[in-house]
Amino acid sequence: MIVVVKIGTSSVTRESGELDDAALVKLCAEIAAARSAGHQVVLVSSGAIAAGLPALGLSRRPRDIGTLQAVAAVGQPRLMERFGALLAEHRLVPGQVLLTPFDFGHRAQYLHARETFVRLMDLGVVPIVNENDTVADDEIRYGDNDRLAALVAHLVGAELLVLLTDTTGVFTADPRVDAEASLIEEIIEVDAALEAVAGGAGTARGSGGMASKLAAAKIAAWSGVRAVIANANEPDVVIGAIADRVVGTVVQPRPQKLSSRKLWIAFARGAAGRVVVDAGARAALVDGNRSLLPAGVRSVEGDFDAGDAIEVVDDAGRVFAKGLAGIDAVTLRAVAGRRTDQLPEATPHEVVHRDDLVVLP
Ligand code: GLU
Numbered sequence: 001m002i003v004v005v006k007i008g009t010s011s012v013t014r015e016s017g018e019l020d021d022a023a024l025v026k027l028c029a030e031i032a033a034a035r036s037a038g039h040q041v042v043l044v045s046s047g048a049i050a051a052g053l054p055a056l057g058l059s060r061r062p063r064d065i066g067t068l069q070a071v072a073a074v075g076q077p078r079l080m081e082r083f084g085a086l087l088a089e090h091r092l093v094p095g096q097v098l099l100t101p102f103d104f105g106h107r108a109q110y111l112h113a114r115e116t117f118v119r120l121m122d123l124g125v126v127p128i129v130n131e132n133d134t135v136a137d138d139e140i141r142y143g144d145n146d147r148l149a150a151l152v153a154h155l156v157g158a159e160l161l162v163l164l165t166d167t168t169g170v171f172t173a174d175p176r177v178d179a180e181a182s183l184i185e186e187i188i189e190v191d192a193a194l195e196a197v198a199g200g201a202g203t204a205r206g207s208g209g210m211a212s213k214l215a216a217a218k219i220a221a222w223s224g225v226r227a228v229i230a231n232a233n234e235p236d237v238v239i240g241a242i243a244d245r246v247v248g249t250v251v252q253p254r255p256q257k258l259s260s261r262k263l264w265i266a267f268a269r270g271a272a273g274r275v276v277v278d279a280g281a282r283a284a285l286v287d288g289n290r291s292l293l294p295a296g297v298r299s300v301e302g303d304f305d306a307g308d309a310i311e312v313v314d315d316a317g318r319v320f321a322k323g324l325a326g327i328d329a330v331t332l333r334a335v336a337g338r339r340t341d342q343l344p345e346a347t348p349h350e351v352v353h354r355d356d357l358v359v360l361p
Contacts, residue, residue, distance in 0.1 A: 001159040002121070003034060003242060006044040006149035006216075010166045011232035013050040017061050019079070023232065024086055027164075030238040031126060032090035039242060040121050042156055043083075043094075044129040044149040046139065051075035051082070065137050072133035072140075083128055095125040100136035101144060104151050104268035105309075117156045146212040147267075150219035150227075154263055161220045162241045163213050164232035169249030170210060172197065187251045190218040217251035219267045224257030226250060258358065266322050266358040269309035273302020273329055275336075275351060276313045285312065285321055286359050292323070292352040294343065297336040304329045312352065321359045323352035 007027060014020045024047075031041045049061065049068055052075025062068055076098070083094050097116070104110050120127045129152055131139040138144035146163060153161040173181040187194065195214055210229075217227035228241040230248025240247040258266065277285075281296020292312060304310055305328045312321035325332075327348045340349050 001242065002040045002042070002156055003160045003162060003238065004042045004044060004149055004153040004156065004158045005031065005034075005162045005164065005238055006145060007046065007164045007232055008143070008145065008166075009046040009050065011164055012045065012047040017050060017053055019047055019050045019082065021082070024082055027232070028083065028086040028090060028092075030236070031087070032092060033236070034238050034242060035090070035092060035126070037239065037242070041238075042117065042121075042127045042129065042152060042158070044145055044152060045079070045083070046130060046145050047079045048072040048075040048130055048133060049140070051078040065140060068140050069133045069137055076130060076133070079130075080128065087126060093125050094128045095120050097127050097129045098132035099129055099148060099152070100132050101138055101148055101151060101268065102136060102270075103132075104155070104264065105270065107264070110155065110264065110268070114155050117152075121156075143209060143212045146216035147219065150216040150223070150225075151268055153220055153225045153227075154223035154260070154267075158225050160241060161216070161225050161227040162238055163216060163227060163229045164237065165213060165229065166231065166233075167210075168231050168234075169229045170194075170197075170214065184249050185246055187217070187249060189254070190214050190221060190251060214251075219263075221251055221254050222258050222266065223263055224253045226253050262358045265309060265324060265356060266360065269322075269324075271302075271311045271322065272304035272308035273300065273325075274311040274313050274319070275300050275332070276315060276317075278315060282314050282320065285354075285357065289354060291350040291354040292357065293340060293349065294327075294332065294335045294347075294351055295337065295339045297332065297351055300329050300333045300336060302329060306348070310352070312357075319360065321352075321357055323357035326350040326353055326356070 012023050034041050049072050052071035055074050080096050087094050131145055168183055170184045171181040175181040213229050220227040228248055228250050230237050234247055237247050275297050276299045277296045278298055284290040304325050306325055308325050310325045311319045313319050335343055335347055
């Protein structure tokens with residue numbers, strides 16, 4: 001199977017902020033074991049900032065985003081050099097792929113990236129992905145390598161996404177403050193209640209935390225990819241996850257997966273605005289699998305163009321769908337609420353065409 005393994009900053013660095021070489025040694029041995037068992041592995045690894053700190057004689061992680069991006073630029077080749085040396089001991093060759101979640105928003109670029117991954121795997125290479133910190137800082141700010149890893153899992157048609165972190169998995173409460181907290185071994189559906197339990201950000205060094213892991217697992221589930229959240233220190237964690245042994249928390253894939261295009265709309269495109277719709281329109285979209293028409297639109301927020309992704313919100317303020325706008329915000333504001341036969345000539349009839357619409361749970 002194709003396995004995407006993601007490891008975060010907190011698991012590849014020491015308390016001091018530098019790279020933890022023993023962690024990299026273990027990770028490369030895990031990758032080699034999976035490869036020997038006949039699986040393809042794509043690694044998504046942070047650690048560029050950590051690798052850049054000593055190179056620049058910095059003893060502490062700087063605070064401002066610009067410097068962190070610069071430090072990552074210095075550290076990324078060093079991180080790859082270390083992976084290269086360690087994987088060479090297992091006769092494996094890594095290839096660097098730097099991406100941003102934004103890259104997935106352009107369909108053509110997305111398809112090109114997929115071709116490259118396929119080629120790399122055909123050549124027996126271990127692709128190693130990190131966020132392209134020079135042009136994006138999502139991971140530094142939000143811990144978004146989790147989401148990036150989920151998007152990569154979908155992109156490469158992985159069967160399994162392993163999110164390695166510094167806790168055993170998802171707990172019923174925060175184990176750092178609640179002694180009663182117990183591990184959840186299996187999650188069938190990532191819902192709002194679970195997201196509330198997962199709470200906020202993680203440790204001081206990592207930036208993601210459990211909320212970001214669950215968000216990634218949700219993208220995976222919708223993509224038909226099983227996700228496992230587990231401790232990076234757990235022995236044989238990758239092979240264990242592949243064999244479906246309990247190594248942490250497993251998030252099961254949904255039975256009906258979305259088409260590649262709908263997944264892309266739901267998770268890869270950032271929303272440029274939102275439209276609030278009435279109950280009739282909501283029912284037509286959710287139950288009737290229909291397109292969204294200007295008649296059902298109550299109000300328009302943001303400044304989007306045709307082709308941008310927008311959120312569809314009900315009158316209680318809940319986002320229940322996402323789609324690609326067929327009409328720009330200015331034009332839509334002028335015609336919101338009008339029936340199709342009352343629209344000025346040349347006005348697009350669909351606010352969101354049903355083929356471009358994804359209803360969210
Ligand atoms: N992508 C960056 C890295 O590889 C950011 C991680 C972080 O915020 O520490 O280091």
